[in-house]
Structures are given as structure tokens and as C-alpha cells.
Amino acid sequence: MGHEPAGAGHAHPNQFALLRQRRFAPFFWTQFSGAANDNLFKFAFTVMVTYQLSVSWLPPALAGLVIGALFILPFLLFSATAGQLADKYDKARTVRFVKNLEVAIMLVAAAGFIAGQVPVLLLCTFLMGVHSTLFGPVKFALLPQVLGERELTGGNGMVEMGTFVAILLGNVAGGLLVALPEDVLIGGHAMVAVACVLAALAGRAVAQCIPAAPATDPELTVNWNPFTETWRNLQLARGNPVVFRSLLGISWMWFFGAVFLSQFPSFAKEVLHGNEQVASLLLVVFSVGIGTGSLLCEVLGRRHVEIGLVPLGAIGMSVFATDLYFAARGLPAADLMGLAAFVSQPVHWRVMADLALLSLFAGLYSVPMYALIQLRSAPTHRARTIAANNILNALFMIASALIAGALLGAGFTVPQVFLFTAIANAVVAGYIFWLVPEYLLRFIAWGASRFVYRFKVHGDEHIPTAGAAVLVCNHVSFVDAVLLMAASPRPICFLMDHRIFRVPVLGRLFRLARAIPIAPQKEDAAAYEAAFERAAQVLRDGDLLAIFPEGGITHDGSLQPFQGGIVKILARAQAEGIEVPVVPMALTNLWGSCFSRIERGGAMVRPFRRGLFNPVGLNVGSALPAAQVTPEALREKVAALLAQRIAK
Incomplete structure (x- = not known):
């Protein structure tokens, strides 16, 4: 743990x-x-x-x-x-x-x-x-x-x-x-x-x-040359691709926000025909939106660092920034009005709603990224990673001022600058999620666990927040891996039956998640050994490995016998001196729901027969030392978890 x-x-x-x-x-x-x-x-x-x-x-x-x-x-x-x-x-x-x-x-x-x-x-x-x-x-x-x-x-x-x-x-x-x-x-x-x-x-x-709060690297020799150290900091941050690209994502958020904050006075006066009080109101609405979105992250993430909220935030930022353009472009000319007159006109409510919502989604976008950087950065270099973030933030904010000034100088209106920023945000966010597919995967897992099922997790504190571990779970449906992704605060590498990669959409999703396909040894001995080598590398890297030891999706809803692959994985880790705890898990109430097999053994013939939003649970047991693990003992642990009621 x-x-x-x-x-x-x-x-x-x-x-x-x-x-x-x-x-x-x-x-x-x-x-x-x-x-x-x-x-x-x-x-x-x-x-x-x-x-x-x-x-x-x-x-x-x-x-x-x-x-x-x-x-x-x-x-x-x-x-x-x-x-x-x-x-x-x-x-x-x-x-x-x-x-x-x-x-x-x-x-x-x-x-x-x-x-x-x-x-x-x-x-x-x-x-x-x-x-x-x-x-x-x-x-x-x-x-x-x-x-x-x-x-x-x-x-x-x-x-x-x-x-x-x-x-x-x-x-x-x-x-x-x-x-x-x-x-x-x-x-x-x-x-x-x-x-x-x-x-x-x-x-x-x-x-x-x-x-x-003790020093994390007290023996560090300070380099007082700000230029060489700045370059070294940026190179240090680039050493962890997920962290560095998250730094770029946060810096982009500051670019996005700076465009709106810097244009509030002219937007209020030239477009909304309001005085200084109206400009102040825009700042209030923006600040309240950011604060609300920031606080919602804990609720929506169920107290975990949920980076699946980042794509949701990016989508909301672009959608409501675009709608702000349409809401503001058709406003009729008017004399300069005060706060009371501005608020009394319903046509302005849409503008304020768009501003509140785009800033709320900016809060959903930024907070998980900050938390991810803090969680994934090496403790001894964490402050220097944050310093690299501040350098990039400053550069992006300067670029924001220059680009916005150039657009306005070229004859763009303030609403058109907002529209340009919304489109650029969609392009930049898409590029970041393509470079770091973990964000997109977590978004899909987050959405599936909330909008397809009513997913409740019990015992998630047993999932290690650091270090190598093997997660072992029963196999009930084609989306078991997606639900486990949603339950874990860390990325999981799955060892999965090669046949599931043939399922449309899901197969592509699992490849994106770098899941490891495994075929029976009799069918493809080379692929079988290659899968175990890749699994061993996951544990060497200190990451989470998940396996479904039944060897395939259950055909009748009951827990099938566990195969011996788990023993082979643990024996290999022990031979290399790697301590690997095994965490038993059980998905409950999932049989017969969306994406599970039906009793005849077919796959998703009637996938919505129980409707959407079915209550589904994941019960997580305490970790077992590798020395105590046998397929039979592990199956008993999972069976006991499976017998528990759905987590409340």
C-alpha cells in the first residue's frame, strides 16, 4: 500500500x-x-x-x-x-x-x-x-x-x-x-x-x-544562474511525458483565461454597453465560476485525482466560449448602462450564464491537472517541476496578450477573439489528449461509471497509491476493465484475453490503454510468453497490473475456476526481487446488465435488457502478500467479496 x-x-x-x-x-x-x-x-x-x-x-x-x-x-x-x-x-x-x-x-x-x-x-x-x-x-x-x-x-x-x-x-x-x-x-x-x-x-x-514540512532534497546544490537553471528545469519536466504535457495543458488554461480576463473592460464597454460596474460583474461571475468548478472536482472525482474531468472541462470551455460569441454578437447598440439596467435585461443573462459555465469548466479542467502533476512528480524534484509550470504559464500568458492584441489590431471584435480562443482550445485539447490518451481513457471510464451504470466502490483505499501491485478481479462483462479504470486513482495495465480486442470500439479502447493481449499457450506459445514478459515489465516499472484469472468472461454469471497465470507472474516478480502485493476485487450485480453475456452465452445480443443506470458495485479486499497466493485461495477471496452486498 x-x-x-x-x-x-x-x-x-x-x-x-x-x-x-x-x-x-x-x-x-x-x-x-x-x-x-x-x-x-x-x-x-x-x-x-x-x-x-x-x-x-x-x-x-x-x-x-x-x-x-x-x-x-x-x-x-x-x-x-x-x-x-x-x-x-x-x-x-x-x-x-x-x-x-x-x-x-x-x-x-x-x-x-x-x-x-x-x-x-x-x-x-x-x-x-x-x-x-x-x-x-x-x-x-x-x-x-x-x-x-x-x-x-x-x-x-x-x-x-x-x-x-x-x-x-x-x-x-x-x-x-x-x-x-x-x-x-x-x-x-x-x-x-x-x-x-x-x-x-x-x-x-x-x-x-x-x-x-521537511526538505525533499536537502543536499541539492543551488544553481544561481536563472537562465541555465530555467533550461534545466524545463528539460527535467520533459523527462516525464505525462507530467510535462500536463504542464502544457495547465499553461494553455492560463492562456485561455488571460484572454477573457484582459478583455473584460473593453467587452463590457464596447460590446455589452456597460460601465465599470458591469466590467466588475463579469469578473465576479468568472471568479465564482472558477471557484465552483474547482470545488466540484472532489465531488465528481469521488475524492480521487480524477483526470477524466479534464476532457469534460475542455469540452465545456469550448462550447460555452463559442456560445458567448453568439450571445454577444447580436446585441443592439445602446447608451452606456449601469449595473441595475444591465441585469434587468434578459438578453444579458445568457452572456453571464456562458461566462459562468465556461469558467466553471475551466476549474474542472485545471484542478485535476495540478493534482496529477503533484502526484506523479518525483518528490525530490516536485517544487522544480512546479517552477517549470510557472515559467510555462508566464510564457503562455505573454503569448496570450500578444496574440489577442494582434487579432484586435487586425480588426477582430472582442467576441470574435473569444470565438477564436474557443476553436483554438478545442484543437489544443484534442492534441493533448492524443499525446496523453490516459486523459481520454479516464474520461470514458468516468462517464461509463456514472452514466451507463450507477457504480459504487467499497474498499478502494486498498488499491495502492504507489508501487507495483497485481489487481485480480472476476470477469463478468466486456467493460470490466473500464469500470476498474474508473475505480483506480492510478493507470492500470490489463492482461486480457486476445479475443476481446476484436470487439468493435472496445478493442480500440483497450489498445489505446496499452492492454496486453494474451492467447492460450497451445494456440500461440510466442504470444503467450510475450504477454508475460510485458506483464513483468509493468511490475518492474512500479505500476499496477490487472488480470482476470478466470481466463475469459463468465458464460453463466458464476465465478469460474482460476487459472495458474497469476502464480507465474508472482514467481517471476519474486525471482527479480520485486515485492508485489495482490489485491482481490469483485464486480457485483453486473451479470445480465449492459455489455455482459446473456445466459445462452452470446455477447450483447440484448445489451440494454435491464436498461441504463443499473446499480453495479466493486468490492475491494485487503492486499495479500505474494507468498500466500494460490489460484484456489485467491478464488475464495474473490468469492467472499462477490457475496457481499453492493457497496453503498
Whole structure:
């Protein structure tokens, strides 16, 4: 059984319970205060130089661009260094150092706001970017160190939700405070200064409560050259194809989101004919959508890292971004309207619904990817992998600004830019899923286990979260492997009867899943031996191997005798010094349902005779040591699990 952090059990009902636990809550509120402060500072500064100060060398039209570029620049320059520091030192101590830095920066920024010194505030913008660059790798590398696999999706969802709520609150607070008149006792600039310092102090205070999180690579020698280390980080991330392509997928999400966030002001004014309040409403709707989607990941994934949600998220992003184009393109010309007038017109509700849903699906898309990266990255290199992600995110966001600007400069309207982004999202997502078919396979398994059957799993904590293991299950239908995929938090390699690969669609699916076809030794001795060699390689790689020891789908619904292939697999692993636990499983109530044989022995003659949404269960038993496994003993274990009622 894979190791999980202390306290990371299954007693907690949902992700909100983490807010009552010291291993998560102080960290959550630390990152929340930091994100809020970043955006309070940046938005107040942007409003100040846009509307309140006259700075000849910084025109209002360029203020937002310059501030945004200065904030992003440190992510490109120093992310690689930050990743090394997060791997080398205790993460709790690193967070406290970063929060000390934030307090110092905000004290300087406070003086800049009070004196109206734009150069000082530009310097502080760059330094706050450095602060966020140092915090990023620590933030995402800390979560898998303190949370178990069943909590990782929920923890990431909480962080993602908290970040967008903090962004929203920071922007609102910054806009309200900086707009206060200067002729009162404490003017708007002074109020912003006080708020920034207080937010930094609050973050530092709560950071003191973060428990120790030991270094994962304390012997690491830090390379202080940001350019060579950046290249090395990207090469390191490329060493794990699934992780690297997931990094590209997350960076694409930031590209997608940046297009919408950057265009809200002009979209509100030029297309929706709304004022600043309408632009703020769009930000609120987008933030609520992202937060909702992030929190839904734990529910839809049944507390596992369910990357099957990623294709669902990508589909929703493209569908509702496309509909946003159609909803917005036909709006009649009108005078600039306020929030009440805008909301009172039903024609605008579709626009807000599209925006809420595309951002909700963006949350479903991003959270499982973050969790997958944390789960699959080597612990000693996890922070540097996250640093590589931050570098790619920054590059994609810069590319987003350049491409959107080029399209607008070429005469595209804002809705047309949204449509272009929706189409590009479909193309990019399709390419990622073609490169990493695991996403598509998990999506199919996730959909089948929820929309074809009412699938319940009991004992899934017995499925190892790390290390090699053999999963053994009864064979009832043509989709047994699909259901096991849905139950496991990790990819499974299946050893399957070669005849099942002839089934239309399913055969192609199993080939995509790199299932291993096995033929009887009498029929094809070479293929038989090749199958066992491939199975041995799966275990050498530390992965999960699943077999159906009955040798084929049952013809009458009863459990058939187990063949001796399992003994051969375990003997080979033992000879190579590989410890391989065996996990017995039993699919229940599946006989006679969709995709199973009927009593005459035919395959799917009447596949929907029991209708859809049949209750189907998977009972998982505790792992057995390889030394205790015989075909007869294993069959008894599976029979006992099969006799249990369907998991509730």
C-alpha cells in the first residue's frame, strides 16, 4: 500500500473539513492573504496612475500593461531558482521567509502610495512578482507532502477557489479604497497603504502556524544562474511525458483565461454597453465560476485525482466560449448602462450564464491537472517541476496578450477573439489528449461509471497509491476493465484475453490503454510468453497490473475456476526481487446488465435488457502478500467479496 501523509485518512467528509486542520488551514489562509494583497496593490496602483495621477512617461493606456508585465517578469527570471529553494529547504520556513519579504515590500509600497511616487510603486510591483514567484513552487509542492491522494483534489480545489476569491476581493477592495477622496483625514492613497501592510502582516501571522514540512532534497546544490537553471528545469519536466504535457495543458488554461480576463473592460464597454460596474460583474461571475468548478472536482472525482474531468472541462470551455460569441454578437447598440439596467435585461443573462459555465469548466479542467502533476512528480524534484509550470504559464500568458492584441489590431471584435480562443482550445485539447490518451481513457471510464451504470466502490483505499501491485478481479462483462479504470486513482495495465480486442470500439479502447493481449499457450506459445514478459515489465516499472484469472468472461454469471497465470507472474516478480502485493476485487450485480453475456452465452445480443443506470458495485479486499497466493485461495477471496452486498 502506498504511503500517505500522517493524518491524511478518509474520515473527513469533504474538502471543507481541511479548513479545520492545522496541516492545511494556516497554509490556505497564508496563500489567500497573499493573493488578495497582490491584487489589492496592483489594482489600486493601476487605478491611481490611470485616473488620478498625470505621469507623462506612463500614459494611462499603457499603465495596466506595464504593471502586468513587471509582475510577470520575475516568473520568467526566478522561477527556476525558487523551485530549487523549495526543494532544498523546509517549506514552512520558506513560506515564513517569503511573508517577511512581503511585509518589507508593502512598507516601501505604503510610502510610495502616500507620496504618490510611481517609480517606487513600479519597483514594488516587480518585487511583489518576486514574492509570488518564490511562493508558487512552495505552495503546490507542499500540498502532496501534507495531504493524501484522496485529499489532493479537494485541497487543490480549495486553493484554486480561494485564490480566485482572493483576487476578486483584492480587486474590489483596491478599487474602493483608492477611490476615497484625498481631502479627508485619511485619504484613499493612505487607506490603500494601510490595507496592504495589514494584509501582509496578517499573512505573516498565520504563516507562523504552518507545521514543519521537511526538505525533499536537502543536499541539492543551488544553481544561481536563472537562465541555465530555467533550461534545466524545463528539460527535467520533459523527462516525464505525462507530467510535462500536463504542464502544457495547465499553461494553455492560463492562456485561455488571460484572454477573457484582459478583455473584460473593453467587452463590457464596447460590446455589452456597460460601465465599470458591469466590467466588475463579469469578473465576479468568472471568479465564482472558477471557484465552483474547482470545488466540484472532489465531488465528481469521488475524492480521487480524477483526470477524466479534464476532457469534460475542455469540452465545456469550448462550447460555452463559442456560445458567448453568439450571445454577444447580436446585441443592439445602446447608451452606456449601469449595473441595475444591465441585469434587468434578459438578453444579458445568457452572456453571464456562458461566462459562468465556461469558467466553471475551466476549474474542472485545471484542478485535476495540478493534482496529477503533484502526484506523479518525483518528490525530490516536485517544487522544480512546479517552477517549470510557472515559467510555462508566464510564457503562455505573454503569448496570450500578444496574440489577442494582434487579432484586435487586425480588426477582430472582442467576441470574435473569444470565438477564436474557443476553436483554438478545442484543437489544443484534442492534441493533448492524443499525446496523453490516459486523459481520454479516464474520461470514458468516468462517464461509463456514472452514466451507463450507477457504480459504487467499497474498499478502494486498498488499491495502492504507489508501487507495483497485481489487481485480480472476476470477469463478468466486456467493460470490466473500464469500470476498474474508473475505480483506480492510478493507470492500470490489463492482461486480457486476445479475443476481446476484436470487439468493435472496445478493442480500440483497450489498445489505446496499452492492454496486453494474451492467447492460450497451445494456440500461440510466442504470444503467450510475450504477454508475460510485458506483464513483468509493468511490475518492474512500479505500476499496477490487472488480470482476470478466470481466463475469459463468465458464460453463466458464476465465478469460474482460476487459472495458474497469476502464480507465474508472482514467481517471476519474486525471482527479480520485486515485492508485489495482490489485491482481490469483485464486480457485483453486473451479470445480465449492459455489455455482459446473456445466459445462452452470446455477447450483447440484448445489451440494454435491464436498461441504463443499473446499480453495479466493486468490492475491494485487503492486499495479500505474494507468498500466500494460490489460484484456489485467491478464488475464495474473490468469492467472499462477490457475496457481499453492493457497496453503498
